Amino acid sequence: MAAVPEGYYESTNPFLVHGPRGFEEFKLLESFGMYVRMDFPGVPEECVRVSLDPAKKSLAVYADAPKVHRYDLAQRKYLSVIETVCRCCVFDRFTYQMSDGVLRLHLSKSNIDPSHSSCIEFKYSAFGEDISGNDMDESYESKQLEDGNLYVRLDMPGVPKDNFTVSVANGKVNVTGQAPALDHDSGSRLYSSDVVILSGPVDFPIHRVKTIIKNGVIRLLIPPV
Structure with a gap:
């Protein structure tokens, strides 16, 4: 009896055969809003924390996937950060829902510089590791x-x-x-x-x-x- 070689993915789950690729998805909504889907496999709802920095220029999502079985290699921890890259806008509101290892986030921005029109520029960063700091992008x-x-x-x-x-x-x-x-x-x-x-x-x-x-x-x- 042999296991299939371990799957490693930086952007797409190797078991995905049909549907949107990538472990995150972004969509612009009406009224200057943004929708973000983030994959956090193994993370229950109570182990998610979303934090907006005091300047309202970046939003961080912290997620912990606990060991469920004694044979799990390690607890897994995730961190994703969304940042505005302009001087004219800030994040002002967000809501989210976590289910089946997927976080769905609604995020809105507001214009703080009347001399500039509202923009849609942002930067996204994602990190995953186990509790010891080892890379955990393994599916x-x-x-x-x-x-x-x-x-x-x-x-x-x-x-x-x-x-x-x-x-x-x-x-x-x-x-x-x-x-x-x-x-x-x-x-x-x-x-x-x-x-x-x-x-x-x-x-x-x-x-x-x-x-x-x-x-x-x-x-x-x-x-x-």
Whole structure:
């Protein structure tokens, strides 16, 4: 039984087969507003903090993804920053909602310099690391356990708990997830991948695979065959 090599992504989840690419999405709204979607797989709503700096020129999003299973490599921490790059505007209001490992942010700007027309210029920065400071842009991790089981974690942000499907066929374990388009998302997202190759072209009842699904992350315990 072999795990698929670990997935690394700087801009797009490797399991995404259809839908908007990238772990963030920006859209300008009416009334000088902005919509931002940010993927924070594994982060529950209570572990998100959004802060506007006193000058109202930048907004920071802090998010923590706790270890859910004892075999998780580490806690993950995220930081995203949105900044205005002009002198004429400031951020004045924001609201957000967190669900299934995705944060959706509504942000508005106001003009503080009447001599200039309102602009739409901004800069975005994103960082991800584990609690020790190691890079954590990995969407997949696996661990062979002493009892013969294989532990696998996959990030599929935006997928509700009941939209995951796990199947075993022809010696492969496949995970598929459908993330619906919410709010101002430009479209739904479909994830799918064969995440484990078994030792032979065997099938076994799916109930033998234990799953933990939480905050856009699915964890599998796959028995030996």
